Amino acid sequence: MRNRIERQREIIDFTLSRLSRRKGRQLAILIVYSGAVFLLASVMFLVFALRTEAILLLRQAPELVVQRLSAGRHDLMPESYFDAVRSIRGARNVTQRLWGYYFDPSSRANYTLMAPESVSSGDGAAIIGDGVSRANSAYPGDILTIRGHDGRLVNLAVTRVLSPDSQILSSDLILISRKDFMAIFSIPPGFSTDLTLTAENAGELPLLAAAIRNLLPDARLISRQDVLKTYAGMFDWRRGFILLVLSASALALAMIAMDRAFGLSAEDKKEIGILKAIGWRTSDVLLMKFWEGAVISLSAFISGILLAYAHVFLLHPVLFAPVLKGWSVLYPEFRLTPFISPVQMALLFILTVIPYIAATVAPSWRPAAIDPDAVLRA
Amino acid sequence: MMRGKAGKFPWAGILLLGILSFSMNAAGKTPVRIGDPFPSFSLPDLSGSSLSLPGGMSGKVVIIHFWTDSCGNCRDEMPALETLYRHYGGRGLGIVAINVGQSVAQVAKFVDGLKITYPVLLDADGKAAAICGVFGLPRTFILDREGVIRQKIIGEATEETLKKLLLPIL
Numbered sequence: 001m002r003n004r005i006e007r008q009r010e011i012i013d014f015t016l017s018r019l020s021r022r023k024g025r026q027l028a029i030l031i032v033y034s035g036a037v038f039l040l041a042s043v044m045f046l047v048f049a050l051r052t053e054a055i056l057l058l059r060q061a062p063e064l065v066v067q068r069l070s071a072g073r074h075d076l077m078p079e080s081y082f083d084a085v086r087s088i089r090g091a092r093n094v095t096q097r098l099w100g101y102y103f104d105p106s107s108r109a110n111y112t113l114m115a116p117e118s119v120s121s122g123d124g125a126a127i128i129g130d131g132v133s134r135a136n137s138a139y140p141g142d143i144l145t146i147r148g149h150d151g152r153l154v155n156l157a158v159t160r161v162l163s164p165d166s167q168i169l170s171s172d173l174i175l176i177s178r179k180d181f182m183a184i185f186s187i188p189p190g191f192s193t194d195l196t197l198t199a200e201n202a203g204e205l206p207l208l209a210a211a212i213r214n215l216l217p218d219a220r221l222i223s224r225q226d227v228l229k230t231y232a233g234m235f236d237w238r239r240g241f242i243l244l245v246l247s248a249s250a251l252a253l254a255m256i257a258m259d260r261a262f263g264l265s266a267e268d269k270k271e272i273g274i275l276k277a278i279g280w281r282t283s284d285v286l287l288m289k290f291w292e293g294a295v296i297s298l299s300a301f302i303s304g305i306l307l308a309y310a311h312v313f314l315l316h317p318v319l320f321a322p323v324l325k326g327w328s329v330l331y332p333e334f335r336l337t338p339f340i341s342p343v344q345m346a347l348l349f350i351l352t353v354i355p356y357i358a359a360t361v362a363p364s365w366r367p368a369a370i371d372p373d374a375v376l377r378a
Numbered sequence: 379m380m381r382g383k384a385g386k387f388p389w390a391g392i393l394l395l396g397i398l399s400f401s402m403n404a405a406g407k408t409p410v411r412i413g414d415p416f417p418s419f420s421l422p423d424l425s426g427s428s429l430s431l432p433g434g435m436s437g438k439v440v441i442i443h444f445w446t447d448s449c450g451n452c453r454d455e456m457p458a459l460e461t462l463y464r465h466y467g468g469r470g471l472g473i474v475a476i477n478v479g480q481s482v483a484q485v486a487k488f489v490d491g492l493k494i495t496y497p498v499l500l501d502a503d504g505k506a507a508a509i510c511g512v513f514g515l516p517r518t519f520i521l522d523r524e525g526v527i528r529q530k531i532i533g534e535a536t537e538e539t540l541k542k543l544l545l546p547i548l
Contacts, residue, residue, distance in 0.1 A: 104533070105450075106451075106514040106515055106516065106533050106534075108514070135513060135514070136514055136532045137409055137410065137511030137512070137513055137532075138530075139409065139412070142412065142530040142532055143529065143530065143531045143535075143539075144532045144533060145531060145532065145535060145539075146533070147534070153533075153534055153536055153539070155531075155539055
């Protein structure tokens, strides 16, 4: 056992000193390889973190939103619609929502003004999203002025800034009282922007939707799944991420192909012949090649992973932010909660480390297996 | 000549603020909040004389108004501030308007037209605005006699609003 460990140690020592003799080439491979791992890992971390965050946030989203369409356009909903939906068997937690977009010329940003029933900031007060706070350097105690439909200014005292944890969906939010909202947007009493509801039994949601459609032919229904699809589209998972993954994979493959093309040079073959001539066994040569591949690929894997972690979770994913940003001027800061899946890490390891080790060991098999004299003469 | 150039770039001031905002955030500077002492800096006025803030207004309740003439609403606020200045100047109210990112000629023309008598300072490179966390215009700060920020208004402010916020500390 001790001899085995000693043998491994000696081969590793030899491999490291051999690698250090070709610093330039090994460093170039390491940089390209780390870059490929970095890109792959960044995309994986980002997709997984966004998806996890979205799922967590969407748990709070309403099961069903009912809007009223007028000439194909979203229109205000009278109280009679609220009463009609409430009367349907199986409809629960029917709520009238008030929300609307507001363009602020001073910061040149769009805000989403909302007057929820559950979060009452009080008249003349506002709870703002982290993006609104950052864009305006606005904090509790400051006064935010909003120009209403009649040109009158409405002063809103900022009472709280929403937690940055939920900023993907709340970055541009301004929560105000229903009275202020109705004054700003000129909403007549009893009217609302839309309705939200849940089904008494989740399985009955399609039946409930059909009943609403029957009762209110001009209603547009948006389910939580629709919101999820829109959300997915907003971040352009399918096109943006797959493109990035493919380009990163192509880079990794190109790197491996390049290394294999360098492959076993005459010098490498000669070295193997000499090692065999001085008593190395085939297994020793292959072990050396294994360690050579392992040192390079593991170093690239670890550095790529660490760089990707820093990029996605500490430095905001600056490289991918343009792909992820929506139409709003108030972009979320993309400070994502670090969700990392072990399966993801294993997949990344299999995709990046194992092919490289295989590509390093395989070409050495034949020169290591044949007679050293034949190798040296070749 | 300068007027013409500045006129071509009405959003230059806001763009400048955006760039400074980014560099401020990147540098991780502490935001300016209510209850903080107003940051110290000096800026030139239209005649080239320098005024230090808040030191140059010590002992007064001060309204500091950041503006640019490309912001349409600023045209209404500047005369409102003048009315307050004339009314409460004798009781220790000081008003300073800081133009962000515009030329002397452009600012002078705007000010002359409005017959403003309170000091108008020039923050040509937007550095003072960035120090104060001003990333959009207009922005208004109200300082007490010790130079501490008592109110911050994000966006436009009417004369009534300013008066309401001002009187308790005047």
